[in-house]
Amino acid sequence: MKIIGTGRSHPSLVVTNEMLSQILDTSDEWITTRTGIKERRVISSENLEDLAIDAAKKALADANMEAKDLDYIICANVVNEFISPAMSCLIQGAIGANCPCFDLNGACVGFIYALEIAEAFYKSGKYKNILVVCAEEPSRMVDWHDRTASVLFGDGAAAAVLTEGDNIKATKMSASCSWDRLYQKHELQYSPYNTKPNSNLPLVMHGQDVFMFATRAAIRDISAVLKQSGHTPDEVDHFLIHQANLRIINNIKQYVKQPDEKFPLNIDRYGNTSSASVPILLDEVNKEGRLKRGDLIVMSAFGAGFVSGACILEW
Numbered sequence: 327m328k329i330i331g332t333g334r335s336h337p338s339l340v341v342t343n344e345m346l347s348q349i350l351d352t353s354d355e356w357i358t359t360r361t362g363i364k365e366r367r368v369i370s371s372e373n374l375e376d377l378a379i380d381a382a383k384k385a386l387a388d389a390n391m392e393a394k395d396l397d398y399i400i401c402a403n404v405v406n407e408f409i410s411p412a413m414s415c416l417i418q419g420a421i422g423a424n425c426p427c428f429d430l431n432g433a434c435v436g437f438i439y440a441l442e443i444a445e446a447f448y449k450s451g452k453y454k455n456i457l458v459v460c461a462e463e464p465s466r467m468v469d470w471h472d473r474t475a476s477v478l479f480g481d482g483a484a485a486a487v488l489t490e491g492d493n494i495k496a497t498k499m500s501a502s503c504s505w506d507r508l509y510q511k512h513e514l515q516y517s518p519y520n521t522k523p524n525s526n527l528p529l530v531m532h533g534q535d536v537f538m539f540a541t542r543a544a545i546r547d548i549s550a551v552l553k554q555s556g557h558t559p560d561e562v563d564h565f566l567i568h569q570a571n572l573r574i575i576n577n578i579k580q581y582v583k584q585p586d587e588k589f590p591l592n593i594d595r596y597g598n599t600s601s602a603s604v605p606i607l608l609d610e611v612n613k614e615g616r617l618k619r620g621d622l623i624v625m626s627a628f629g630a631g632f633v634s635g636a637c638i639l640e641w
């Protein structure tokens with residue numbers, strides 16, 4: 327497949343490190359030096375589905391495609407207003423599409439998982455035009471009294487329209503279960519027969535374990551897609567890395583020995599927006615006119631599971 331349109335949507339509220347310092351025992355200095363984050367967008371009066379719908383409409387407009395011409399919608403999403411129906415169904419109705427759709431929970435790797443699935447759908451010969459939307463609201467998952475997790479995340483949505491093409495050159499997905507390093511449980515109604523204690527816990531994260539996993543997994547995945555596609559790091563024009571922590575991105579940069587210009591960043595403005603992170607970055611560089619036809623792009627992300635994935639594609 328190839329990507330022919332991108333879009334993104336952010337909540338209006340900007341939460342700066344200074345604002346967090348007023349409610350938590352933290353500082354702009356700590357957050358900036360440990361993570362690279364200066365501010366993030368947090369949902370206040372908006373609904374996540376409205377951001378998802380807005381991002382989807384912008385991507386369709388960018389692709390010059392009507393919603394009725396879509397053959398499938400895949401939405402990467404971890405939490406949303408509804409447990410059922412899926413977010414993709416809300417998007418499908420709001421944009422006026424009449425194709426099938428489903429949600430996937432690939433944590434922060436959702437976009438890359440969705441690209442690989444879209445490619446496989448296309449290769450099946452059954453579907454041609456596929457909309458991928460990533461919509462995430464981690465601000466509803468963290469405990470806002472917990473300075474170790476709440477400062478890292480932001481909310482947002484982004485989308486991409488794919489159609490027939492031969493531009494996805496290689497993908498590498500992986501999962502290795504270490505669920506107790508980064509997780510959140512949620513509370514549903516228990517039946518009268520259920521004997522387990524009811525728990526509604528905020529996100530739990532063992533930051534240093536996640537950090538080590540993320541660095542190793544990204545380097546392994548990027549090496550794998552370069553090898554599979556027969557390219558060297560020198561030939562890659564843009565490395566779009568999940569914006570979770572600037573230090574992780576710098577480790578990857580050092581490994582591939584490529585200059586800063588090839589690593590666009592927006593972590594300072596948005597923090598970690600989970601699966602929306604890579605497509606938000608993609609839309610930014612696209613709209614800034616930084617992508618030229620034929621450019622080689624490597625995308626890499628990692629997240630709760632642990633899961634990770636990378637792909638290499640031609641613009």
Ligand code: ACO
Pocket residue numbers: 351352353356357360361433434473474475477478508532533534536537540570571598600628629630
């Ligand atoms: N402000 C001030 N101090 C803090 C804060 C804060 N916000 N958070 C933690 N600290 C303190 C700790 O309490 C600790 O204090 P102590 O030494 O007195 O015990 C000290 O800072 C150092 O804490 P560490 O956890 O060792 O700090 P570290 O350098 O590892 O940075 C961080 C923590 C930023 C979470 C880092 O481990 C990290 O980025 N990990 C990866 C997290 C990540 O990328 N998650 C997302 C990927 S998966 C996904 O996207 C869902």
